[in-house]
Structure formats: structure tokens, C-alpha cells
Amino acid sequence: MKIIVAIKQVPVRDSNLRIDASGHWIDEDDLSYEINEPDAYALEEALQLKEKHGGEVIALLAGPERGSQTIREALAKGADRAIHIECDDLASLDTLGIANRLAAAIKDEKADLILTGLQSDDLGLGQTGVVLAELLGIPHATIIMQVEAGNGAIKVKRELEDGWFQHVEMPLPALLTIQSGISKLRYATLMGIKKAKTKEVRRVSAGDLPQAAAATVTLERVYLPEKKKETQLIDGSPKEAAAKLVEKLKFEVRVI
Amino acid sequence: MSGILVVLEHRGGAYNRMSWEALAAGQQIASASGQPLSAAVVGNDLEALSGELASKKLEKGYRVEHALLKDYTADGYILALEQLIKKLDPAFVVFPHTYQVRDFAPRLAARFGQVLLADLIGLRKDGDNFVFVRQLFQGKLNADYRHSGSGPCFLSVQAGAFRAESLEAGNASVETFAPQLDGGSIRSKPDAPFREAAQTVDLGSAPIIVSVGRGIKEQDNLPMVEELAQALGGEIAASRPICDNGWLPMERQVGSSGQTVSPKLYLAIGISGAIQHLVGMKGSKTVVAINKDENAPIFEVADYGIVGDLFDVVPALTEAVKKAKGA
Numbered sequence: 001m002k003i004i005v006a007i008k009q010v011p012v013r014d015s016n017l018r019i020d021a022s023g024h025w026i027d028e029d030d031l032s033y034e035i036n037e038p039d040a041y042a043l044e045e046a047l048q049l050k051e052k053h054g055g056e057v058i059a060l061l062a063g064p065e066r067g068s069q070t071i072r073e074a075l076a077k078g079a080d081r082a083i084h085i086e087c088d089d090l091a092s093l094d095t096l097g098i099a100n101r102l103a104a105a106i107k108d109e110k111a112d113l114i115l116t117g118l119q120s121d122d123l124g125l126g127q128t129g130v131v132l133a134e135l136l137g138i139p140h141a142t143i144i145m146q147v148e149a150g151n152g153a154i155k156v157k158r159e160l161e162d163g164w165f166q167h168v169e170m171p172l173p174a175l176l177t178i179q180s181g182i183s184k185l186r187y188a189t190l191m192g193i194k195k196a197k198t199k200e201v202r203r204v205s206a207g208d209l210p211q212a213a214a215a216t217v218t219l220e221r222v223y224l225p226e227k228k229k230e231t232q233l234i235d236g237s238p239k240e241a242a243a244k245l246v247e248k249l250k251f252e253v254r255v256i
Numbered sequence: 257m258s259g260i261l262v263v264l265e266h267r268g269g270a271y272n273r274m275s276w277e278a279l280a281a282g283q284q285i286a287s288a289s290g291q292p293l294s295a296a297v298v299g300n301d302l303e304a305l306s307g308e309l310a311s312k313k314l315e316k317g318y319r320v321e322h323a324l325l326k327d328y329t330a331d332g333y334i335l336a337l338e339q340l341i342k343k344l345d346p347a348f349v350v351f352p353h354t355y356q357v358r359d360f361a362p363r364l365a366a367r368f369g370q371v372l373l374a375d376l377i378g379l380r381k382d383g384d385n386f387v388f389v390r391q392l393f394q395g396k397l398n399a400d401y402r403h404s405g406s407g408p409c410f411l412s413v414q415a416g417a418f419r420a421e422s423l424e425a426g427n428a429s430v431e432t433f434a435p436q437l438d439g440g441s442i443r444s445k446p447d448a449p450f451r452e453a454a455q456t457v458d459l460g461s462a463p464i465i466v467s468v469g470r471g472i473k474e475q476d477n478l479p480m481v482e483e484l485a486q487a488l489g490g491e492i493a494a495s496r497p498i499c500d501n502g503w504l505p506m507e508r509q510v511g512s513s514g515q516t517v518s519p520k521l522y523l524a525i526g527i528s529g530a531i532q533h534l535v536g537m538k539g540s541k542t543v544v545a546i547n548k549d550e551n552a553p554i555f556e557v558a559d560y561g562i563v564g565d566l567f568d569v570v571p572a573l574t575e576a577v578k579k580a581k582g583a
Contacts, residue, residue: 014528014549017396026397094371095362118358122393125374127362134363139443140330142359159513161355163451163506170444179513181500216405217371220387225398225553231545231561241562242572245544246580248560253542255464255488255521256580 001055001149003046004106005079006116006129007039009063009070013121023221025091035070038117042178044185045147046115047078053149056080058109062101064088068201075196076188082199087206093215095127100212102128103135105204113154114175118143126177133175140175141168145182257408259315260285261346262295263337265354266305271297274352274413276420279312281379281413282350283423288381291347294318296433298336300326306430313426318344324437330360331442336435338367343433346408353412355512365410372410373401375531377417390414394530395553415512415535457491457507463520464490467510467537468498471526471547471566475503480570481525487577490521495533511536526566529554546570 011017011031020027035043046057059074061067062085071082085105090098106114114133119126126142133140145165146157149172158166159179188196234241234248250256262282264275279295286293292315297305302319309317320336341349341364349365351357353375365372377398378389388401388411403409459465466485472478485492492508499509510517511533522540527533529545529552537543538557545558546569555561562569 011393017393019397026393096366096369096371099366124390124392124394125362125372126358127372127374130359130362131366131371134366140363141444143355158359159355160449161512162516163514164449165452166449167447168444169447181496213369214405215371216369216403216407217373218402218404219399220402221400222392222397223399224551225391225395225556227556229557229559231555231558233561233563235563238564238568238572239576241564242569242576245560245562245573246576249521249544249577250580253521255542256577 001049001053001113002058002109002111003049003055003113003115004058004060004109004111005039005043005046005074006060006102006114006132007043007070007074008036008117008120009033009061009067010036010120010122013037019222019224023223024219025222033066033070035073036117036120036122038119038178038180040117040185041180041182042115042117043074043077043079045178045182047186048183049113049147049149055112058083058111060102060106061085062087062098062206063090071201072196073188075199076192077186078192080199082201083204084201085204085206085209089206091219093212094217095125095131097212097215099128099131099135101206101209102132104209107136110173112172113149114138114173116175116177118177118179129175129177136175138173138175139170140177141170142177143179144176145179147176257345257347257406259292259294259344259346260348260350261341261344262293262350264295264297264309265352265356266297266299269304271305271308272352272354273420274354274415276423277415277418278350278352278413280418280420280422281376281411282348283313284379284418285348285350285386288386289347292316294344294346296320296337296340298325298333310428310430311425312428313424314428317428317430318433319430320433320435322435322437324439324442327446328356329442329444329446330363331444332437333360334364334367335437335441337364339435340433341368341408349408349410351412353414357412361410361412368407368410370407370410372412373403374412376411376413391531394528395534395556396551414531416538452506459491459493459508459510459515459517462491462517464488464523465493465510465517465519465521465540466490466523466525467493467495467527468525469495469527469533470497472498475501477567478503480567484523484570484574484577487574487581488521488523490523493517495527495530524554524558525570527554528552529556
């Protein structure tokens with residue numbers, strides 16, 4: 001089975017985010033980046049499917065040069081090769097623009113299965129995968145917790161709300177968006193890290209891909225949310241703060 | 257191109273509450289833009305649901321009915337709604353931001369060369385068009401978006417962002433719309449939804465919940481939080497990553513994919529407050545947050561907060577609670 005995993009590089013969790021001078025985006029200068037967490041689970045699922053069914057896992061990433069680090073990590077974990085769409089203009093594209101690039105870069109690969117995380121930790125739109133399936137004309141399913149493959153088809157377990165699930169069957173090729181926690185993430189081994197250096201990374205310049213239509217949705221301004229609720233911050237040493245909080249719980253909230 | 261079309265969701269013969277919130281968002285756009293508001297429900301055998309639709313203040317209701325729409329499939333819903341939208345040519349199409357909508361609406365929008373503006377927390381008229389507000393970085397930042405160009409503007413609204421109580425009652429005529437569908441165009445075969453093993457913990461009725469998140473770092477640190485829960489006489493719960501790691505059973509998860517709770521006291525420990533978590537607990541009467549990051553979104557919904565290292569604060573709190581209870 002040939003599996004493509006679309007991964008995104010995002011600022012590391014708990015980054016101290018500052019809004020840039022233009023007010024359009026965050027200041028990226030001092031940030032560190034890592035693989036988007038749901039995408040890490042998509043990669044893990046791809047590697048496990050390959051271990052079970054054989055085949056190939058290809059990591060796909062669109063982004064600037066710093067993306068190479070995330071690609072290397074995916075290769076070290078076990079992806080066989082990678083495709084890096086090199087571009088510095090992701091912020092000016094909407095989902096359709098990005099999905100168009102991804103689709104153009106992989107259409108000749110004829111993958112059986114395309115996996116990606118259910119959403120990104122930065123923009124959180126949760127639709128790049130679904131739109132990519134549309135552009136490729138293949139069926140899809142979202143928020144997947146389990147994948148079984150066989151006989152040119154897959155059976156997946158979709159997560160619904162409030163603790164409900166559903167099994168869905170569909171023919172291959174197909175695209176799935178993977179939920180965090182589908183399985184336990186592996187670490188790269190020393191051997192894996194060594195091997196990654198010799199693995200193929202196909203670099204595609206965004207300029208060589210067909211240009212998508214102009215974005216219909218534009219991000220105009222980013223800002224800190226206004227507080228809706230007045231939070232009483234309790235200060236002091238841990239001991240003092242704890243004592244003050246217990247007073248509140250006793251006399252105001254009345255739960256003690 | 258004119259008008260607002262709201263697509264309502266239902267399960268088990270009843271509308272999802274978030275559908276009415278989406279309708280409230282649609283009503284807000286309608287009154288700000290002076291355009292008519294319509295709503296549609298998709299499925300099979302929609303008699304009862306369309307009766308309820310008729311009681312709303314709408315220009316028109318649509319029951320989009322076909323035997324192949326009995327169970328939800330992305331292919332079926334997209335084909336049916338694509339036909340309805342082509343016929344009505346609305347300027348806005350509004351959805352509740354549910355898991356089901358996340359599954360099909362981006363693909364439906366792409367058929368019209370559009371992108372879904374997903375998970376909106378607000379909107380306002382600005383000049384000739386609208387500004388749409390959504391969250392970035394798991395709720396740490398807000399962003400204003402604008403839609404431009406021709407073609408309908410596709411929107412989905414976050415749970416709780418618009419008030420269903422503000423909906424006006426009315427007397428709408430409901431028209432049946434029969435889409436052209438054939439079985440061959442529906443590629444996926446869904447089974448009936450199911451729940452995993454019966455829930456043994458009913459967090460929904462617990463008066464005190466002590467909930468723990470990523471900040472706890474390791475499973476070995478959990479007893480510290482359990483001790484606090486015990487001292488307070490509360491149930492222990494967690495945000496998703498804790499249950500994903502198997503540190504606590506899934507049935508103790510609070511959030512959009514877990515349980516929705518509204519206790520008297522919700523104590524959030526080391527939980528940053530991603531929206532998926534907040535929707536499950538923001539109905540709590542009192543929220544207390546303990547977090548080292550003063551900008552964590554959990555403080556947006558907290559009544560009381562302690563900015564500090566939970567590894568110092570939690571043991572101190574357990575001791576203070578025990579002392580107050582005279583134990």
C-alpha cells in the first residue's frame with residue numbers, strides 16, 4: 001500500500017506568541033517549530049499500516065526551508081521518502097490554495113491512501129485534508145480512530161460527538177483525517193536518524209505548480225481575545241494562595 | 257445571489273441544539289444585511305422535523321428529502337446540498353460547527369470554489385460586508401477574517417457562540433426539495449453509530465470535578481491530583497491528551513469528544529483550555545484554574561485563578577482543604 005502523509009510544521013506548543021508589527025500574523029523570529037500533533041498521529045498510523053500491509057510511506061510538507069527539520073524527523077521515524085513543496089507564502093493562501101498545491105505535487109504518485117491530522121494547532125480550520133480529497137476526486141472520512149485495510153477497501157472508526165463512534169467502509173484510494181490519540185507515538189531510533197540522511201526528498205518549487213485562484217478568504221488582523229469573564233487572580237506563595245482559595249471555596253462557592 | 261441559508265443538523269429524530277445557534281447567527285446576518293433567512297434540513301422522512309422548522313421566523317424552510325439521505329454520508333449530503341444551493345443561490349450558507357459539518361462542509365464549499373470559514377465565535381457588519389471572528393492557536397489568539405469575490409460565503413459557528421434563546425418564532429412555509437441522487441455516487445457505507453462499553457462514571461451529575469491536563473506531565477504525578485479530588489469529595493476528570501495517553505479512562509474525558517459537565521465547582525489543573533475542552537465545561541457554575549501560563553485560554557472562563565506551578569500549588573491546596581474540613 002502506498003501511503004502519503006500530509007504534515008504541517010507549527011510553532012511548538014506553549015510558545016510565547018507575540019503579534020507582529022503588521023498585526024496580520026505572529027512574530028515568527030524567535031519561535032521554534034515542530035510537527036503538528038494530529039499529523040504526528042497520522043504519520044504513526046501510516047507507519048503501522050505499512051508494517052502490517054507492506055508498501056511505502058511518503059511524507060508531504062508545504063512550507064519554507066525550516067520545514068526540512070520536520071521532514072527529517074518523519075524520515076527518521078520510518079517514512080521512506082518525502083516531498084517538500086518549498087514556499088514562503090503560505091500565509092497568503094487560503095485552504096483551497098494550499099490544497100491545490102498539495103494535490104498538484106502528488107497527483108502522479110497515485111497513492112492508495114492519504115492521511116493527515118484532523119486539524120492544525122495553529123489555524124485550526126480542519127479542512128485541508130477534506131478539500132484535498134475533493135480536488136483528487138476520492139472519498140474521505142474525518143476524525144478517524146482506527147483503520148483496517150484489505151481487498152482494495154478500508155473500514156474506519158469515525159469519532160462522533162459525546163462518546164459516540166461509527167464504522168464506515170469505503171473503497172481505495174481514499175483520504176482520512178486522523179484524530180490525536182489513535183495510537184502511541186514512536187520515537188525515532190538512532191538507526192532511523194542515521195538512515196534518514198540517505199532518504200530521498202523531492203523538492204518542488206511552488207512556482208512550478210499550477211497557480212490556484214486568488215484567495216476568497218483573507219485574514220485581516222490577529223489580536224489577543226478580550227476577557228469575557230472577570231477572573232479573580234489569587235496571588236501569594238503557593239501556601240498563601242491555597243489558603244485564600246479555600247476561603248473562597250468555603251464562603252463564596254460554598255462547596256467546602 | 258442573495259439570502260442566507262442555514263443548514264440544520266439532527267440526530268435520532270431531534271434537532272441538534274447547535275442548529276438553533278447557527279440559525280441565530282443566520283438571523284444576525286439577515287437583520288444586518290437586510291437579506292431573507294431560509295433554513296434547510298436534510299434526510300429522509302422529515303415530517304416531524306419540518307413541522308418544527310415551520311414554527312421559526314423564516315422566509316422559507318426546505319426539507320431536502322431522499323431515501324439515500326437516510327443515513328449521513330459526505331457524498332450524499334454534498335450532492336444534495338450542492339443542488340439546493342445552486343437553485344437558491346444564497347449569499348451566505350451557515351452551519352453549526354459539528355463533527356458532521358466538519359466532515360462534509362469544507363468539501364461542499366470547495367465545489368463552489370470557496371473555503372469554509374470554520375468555527376466562528378462572532379461576526380459583525382463592517383461597511384458593505386462582514387468581519388468574521390475565529391480563534392487561532394487553540395484559543396490563544398483571535399483573528400478577523402473577511403470574505404471576498406463572487407460565490408456564496410460558507411460559515412460554521414462554534415457551540416455556544418450565538419444564543420439560541422434569541423430566536424424569533426414565526427410561521428414559515430416549508431417546501432420539499434428532492435435532490436437527484438443515485439446509489440453509485442455514494443462511495444462510503446456507514447454502520448449505525450455506537451457507544452463503547454457502558455459509562456460507569458456520570459460526570460454530568462457530579463457537583464465537584466477536579467480536572468487535569470497536559471501540565472501534569474507524567475502519569476506518575478496523577479496521585480497528587482487524585483488526592484485533591486478526594487479531599488474535596490469530587491470526581492477526577494481530564495482533558496483529552498491525558499485520556500489519549502491512557503493515563504485515565506476515556507470516560508473521564510471532558511470536552512467535545514467526551515462528556516459535557518456543569519458542576520458547582522470545576523477545578524482545572526494544568527489545562528490550557530483549548531476550545532475542544534472549553535465547550536465541555538464552560539457551563540460550570542464556578543471555574544477555578546491553576547496554570548503556569550497567565551495567558552492560557554482557561555483563564556478566559558475562570559472565576560478564580562492561580563498563576564503558578566501546579567506541583568507547588570496542588571499539594572498546598574490539598575492540605576488547606578483538609579484543614580478546612582477538619583480532617
